[in-house]
Amino acid sequence: MAVASPPSTRPAVELRGITKRFPGVVANRDVNLLVEAGTIHAIVGENGAGKSTLMKILYGMQRPDEGTIAIDGTVLSLRRPTHAIRAGIGMVHQHFMLADNLTVLENIVLGSEPDTPVVLSRRKARRRIVELGRQYGLGVDPDALVETLGVGDRQRVEILKVLYRGARVLILDEPTAVLVPQEVEDLFASLRELRNEGLTVLFISHKLDEVLSVADAITVIRSGTTVATVEPASVTARDLANLMVGHELPTPETRESTVTDTVELSLRRVTVAGAGARNALDGIDLDIRRGEIVGVAGVEGNGQTELINAVMGLAPLASGSIHLGEVDISRWPTRRRREEGIACVPEDRHRDGLLLDAPLWENAALGQQTRKPFVAGAFIDRAGARRRAEEIVETYGVRTPGVDVRAGALSGGNQQKLIMGRELTSGPRVLVAAHPTRGVDVGAQAAIWEELRKARAKGLAVLLISADLDELIGLSDTLVVLYGGRMVARLDPSGTNVDALGCYMTGTDPAGRGELDIDAVAAEVQAAHPLEVVAPSTTVEGATPIGTDRTGGGGAAPGGSGPDLTKGGPS
Numbered sequence: 001m002a003v004a005s006p007p008s009t010r011p012a013v014e015l016r017g018i019t020k021r022f023p024g025v026v027a028n029r030d031v032n033l034l035v036e037a038g039t040i041h042a043i044v045g046e047n048g049a050g051k052s053t054l055m056k057i058l059y060g061m062q063r064p065d066e067g068t069i070a071i072d073g074t075v076l077s078l079r080r081p082t083h084a085i086r087a088g089i090g091m092v093h094q095h096f097m098l099a100d101n102l103t104v105l106e107n108i109v110l111g112s113e114p115d116t117p118v119v120l121s122r123r124k125a126r127r128r129i130v131e132l133g134r135q136y137g138l139g140v141d142p143d144a145l146v147e148t149l150g151v152g153d154r155q156r157v158e159i160l161k162v163l164y165r166g167a168r169v170l171i172l173d174e175p176t177a178v179l180v181p182q183e184v185e186d187l188f189a190s191l192r193e194l195r196n197e198g199l200t201v202l203f204i205s206h207k208l209d210e211v212l213s214v215a216d217a218i219t220v221i222r223s224g225t226t227v228a229t230v231e232p233a234s235v236t237a238r239d240l241a242n243l244m245v246g247h248e249l250p251t252p253e254t255r256e257s258t259v260t261d262t263v264e265l266s267l268r269r270v271t272v273a274g275a276g277a278r279n280a281l282d283g284i285d286l287d288i289r290r291g292e293i294v295g296v297a298g299v300e301g302n303g304q305t306e307l308i309n310a311v312m313g314l315a316p317l318a319s320g321s322i323h324l325g326e327v328d329i330s331r332w333p334t335r336r337r338r339e340e341g342i343a344c345v346p347e348d349r350h351r352d353g354l355l356l357d358a359p360l361w362e363n364a365a366l367g368q369q370t371r372k373p374f375v376a377g378a379f380i381d382r383a384g385a386r387r388r389a390e391e392i393v394e395t396y397g398v399r400t401p402g403v404d405v406r407a408g409a410l411s412g413g414n415q416q417k418l419i420m421g422r423e424l425t426s427g428p429r430v431l432v433a434a435h436p437t438r439g440v441d442v443g444a445q446a447a448i449w450e451e452l453r454k455a456r457a458k459g460l461a462v463l464l465i466s467a468d469l470d471e472l473i474g475l476s477d478t479l480v481v482l483y484g485g486r487m488v489a490r491l492d493p494s495g496t497n498v499d500a501l502g503c504y505m506t507g508t509d510p511a512g513r514g515e516l517d518i519d520a521v522a523a524e525v526q527a528a529h530p531l532e533v534v535a536p537s538t539t540v541e542g543a544t545p546i547g548t549d550r551t552g553g554g555g556a557a558p559g560g561s562g563p564d565l566t567k568g569g570p571s
Helices: 051-058 081-086 104-109 122-136 151-164 181-196 208-214 237-245 304-312 334-339 349-353 382-395 412-424 442-457 469-475 498-505 518-528
Strands: 013-022 025-035 040-044 066-071 074-076 089-092 169-173 200-204 217-222 225-230 263-273 279-289 293-297 319-324 342-345 430-434 461-465 478-483 486-491
Touching: 013 051, 025 051, 025 066, 025 217, 040 051, 040 181, 040 208, 051 169, 051 200, 081 089, 089 151, 104 122, 104 151, 122 151, 122 181, 151 169, 151 181, 181 200, 181 208, 181 498, 208 237, 217 237, 225 237, 237 442, 263 304, 263 461, 279 304, 279 461, 279 486, 279 518, 293 469, 293 498, 304 334, 304 342, 304 430, 304 461, 334 342, 342 412, 349 412, 382 412, 412 442, 442 461, 442 469, 461 469, 469 498, 478 498, 486 498, 486 518
Parallel strands: 025 225, 040 200, 040 217, 089 169, 169 200, 293 461, 293 478, 342 430, 430 461
Antiparallel strands: 013 025, 013 066, 066 074, 217 225, 263 279, 263 319, 478 486
């Protein structure tokens, strides 16, 4: 394993002896980092290793307790982000910071308007944005509303924002976490263009194969301190994983089949209206059985979000029905679906999964606040909530000094483990898991995969939506692909590879016969996999036919309770 050679010119960034302490924890301890100008320098490490804190220090969002920061050889005191911006540093955060109701141009110039009281020249701003996009391969329509853009285009807007401000050093925090393979390649092409133009890129990632393919140097951080800086040509993903966490890379493989004949969740001809004439989700038929993981692949924006929302009662059905067991729940509100055993790990943990300013014990109650141990009569049972939060922290390995810590203070992987623990300890019958390992490191990824495998072995029915194709192939018992809101493939993961999945996801025939006829392919999928008609329920609307007592969290009705996911079992 070769150590990266020292720079021959003055480094773009030099951090010396950086230490940052928070109450009860040392986030960074004597960190040293040297980044050559005009290179892509990757920083890898576990969630909670201190990567994000270090980058926040470099961007002026945090102040170090000890150490120095030098940019182009000059030692600077970066007390706030405006100081970093003036020093030529820009940061693209993992969670995009764009205003959906504004155009691309308006988002880019927001915050960098002229200091003097003059009218901003939109014509000049538009021309500069177009020039930057052409120069660095980041083309995007300046007049498009951000709410109409896909994830890849939104990321281009974020990068253009920092370039527009004159950044020469770019910090990218988990830039590929929400991208599909083709978008990742497009991003890497843009990063290489930036490097070729003399810009410096700090690339934070957990995806070690991607780091090895794009970086010129890699620094590994473990337990808050730098442990090595290496050249990509001299190491493998296994070497990096050992440096990061002390063991090999995890794999998302399931073991023996645990699929039963009992259908837990059924979708029949489910259709959700879209913004225009086209349906966002169109005629979806799907069964998920106890002990089965059904994986859903697709480029973002092809119906996955609407599928999640339809199951959770967040989007009205234009037609079709959804059954939990044999009970039609199509008209049930979200609260009732959750109380009857449908749990959800949401797509965006910050927006939909956590209250970032609330303590962990309050977050442990979200979605379950009407049930024990979170209620005592008509009031929240704080002691019960704290006990459950402590149980989640202990069982699921959430790294935190205590349950009074704000959820926003946790690293991304620990936030995700908290959400996963909250949902699995609720005793669900069905789990909707949307991108469960997005933006988490290999250690947290392995822990989450193991919890999904255990839950599957105990009889949980899982609907898994993910942009990680290896994860989908490795964990799923059945794979389906959504394109344009239609189901264009239903596959056996054991006979499927990433290339074939990618073809279906982009509407092309894996056999090389050009574009798919979506209507014809969707009809073929339905005909090839006919599903049983779900028996109509005779339940009176408003009754509680299955699952837990909706008011007090008492015993479940016979045959309606979910698997006990709180005890050990086969995995």
